[in-house]
Amino acid sequence: MESNLISVIVPAYNIAEFLPRCLDSILNQTYSNLEVIVISDGSTDGTDNVIKEYAEKDSRIVPFFKVNSGVSDTRNKGLEIAKGDYIGFVDGDDYIEPNMYEILLNNAIENDADISHCGYQMVFPTRVDYYYNTGKKVIQDNKKGIRDIIVGDYVEPGIWNKLYRKSIIENVFMPVDIKNNEDVLFNFYAFTKSQKSVYEDLPLYHYILRKGSAATSKVNTNKLYDPIKVRKEIFEFCLKNYDKEIQSLAYTSYLNAVISLYRTIKNNKLKDEKNNAKKYKNDIKQIKERLPLSKRTKVEKMLFLHFTLLHMFVYKVYDKFISKNSNKYEVK
Template sequence: MTIKNEPLISVIVPIYHVEQYLRRCIDSIIGQTYKNLEIILVDDGSDDGCPAICDEYARKDNRIVVIHKDNGGLSDARNVGIDIAKGEYLAFVDSDDYIHKDMYRILMKELIKSDSDVSMSTYKYVYDGKPDEQDITYEEDYSIETMSGIQAQYSYYSDDKKLELTVAWNKLYKKELFSDLRYPKGKIFEDEFTTYKALYRSKNICLVNLPLYYYLQRNDSIIGVMNGKRNAKVVDGYLQRIEFYNKENEDELWCKAVMHCIHMICYLKSCNKELDSSNADIFETYRKDLLKLICNNRSAYKKLSKCQKVEIRLFKISSSLYYQVWNKYKKS
């Protein structure tokens, strides 16, 4: 495939205070074997060396577009990139991560072959202070899984690919999926609010079982400091998903989302026993919000199993008591 008949991919890179990692990230994108790229570097008000690095790369590669903006957060930076993207396809790379040289060549090939709206890869953890991963050449015998948008929702609750199905960065999307879809400003765990909606509206989704994305683990990253009140905010995304399934009349998915949310509220609360009373109130607020959503959808509630209804009654009495019982049952 030559660049003349390669569809244009817009790769959006939100950038903030990642001077140490940025060159590696950009190098991995400009070194792709798939060449027809629009590389959108969104400097989100970074006051380190990142703005100068972005401008330096733009002078060397005419595929690079640089946006300098006031700090607005990861979601805002991604949205700015989506708004100006010219490609038929979108991709996202976090600026402290990097990607395999064949990532977009393989994802595009399999997306077209399977007539999908989204293709995605698996990922590999990489660690601060460790040597960079060296790309290997993959043969053509890797496995492919295909699923519909609805099947992807069920897979989120039933298999071990929860992260692959949640994050923005391991995927290649048809841009039309984002025609009216943007990331929520001011939210952390923004992917929990957005990716499932793009997948839901997809006709087909293709999963390439190759670790083409290198996901950096940093102690100072959002994930690296997942504790306390900040960690609990992921529940906002779970609650929104319940409302989404209700609106779409997806009763079975609504039931799965409700039970998942109950389990996560209780689990997160148990992991954050060090919270003071003012911060601990966030879990009580989430419990009340969830119970309100359950009460507002009686038709879907009827489709819960007897066991699940018992769980909800126990959760209604006390989330701490519920978790003790549930955890003991799970261990047994």
């Protein structure tokens, strides 16, 4: 197994304080045949010095320094450099369990899987939420992998808890024009190329939430429409390439993204965005494909399209009194 080289791509932008913990967790893996590509995305806070220090101490570190161009372009640069048989991603302010890559690679080899992935833990300053730590193992053929990545009910659409066989993502890159949900689109196309995937629900990745991190930042109107663009592209791809069942799931995902946009605009009082949002609502109206939608989706669609204000009020009540995930990323 040690003959398989794993390339781990670590984007780093102004995280000198957190990067040592991340790199230590990778270099101390129980699986040691690693190439750790650490890319500074135009950092100005001492991150570059941390990378240089680690490169001097461990030959497995591959340092790269470039002008700032965003995390997607940074990860794409890593994909260009990577020489491994398998590819993994770790964000520079997160860290991983010591045996994560050993477990992921074992599962990939034992099951001849193109993608091997695991659960994760979301680490807040005062608590840890586990997703989901059931220990179960799921084998996914091509269709089930597509289904699970679209629905996202237990399989995380992020890229950092996965190990990819390099051959299936040689022509798959992060979309540089998408700043939010870009990993969803990358994963979707990776799963379309994966004949078999394996998921083991162990929380081996530590996803750190802190004030000032990307996940906890306030609403950025420049990124507001990205999730809709991603879900629309996925839906359109599924219309051309998959059966009615998958098309229906992709349509529901697209609908939910539009509804989520309306909720974000209302909850954050972004009145200037209302006209921009209407074109996506109209697009939902104009989709005429006869799809086997669930009863819940049919009701949701009817309420949203014809009784939007009532629909928003119902969601407001739901968020306040029932939902446990409405503030999933909130750091107090």
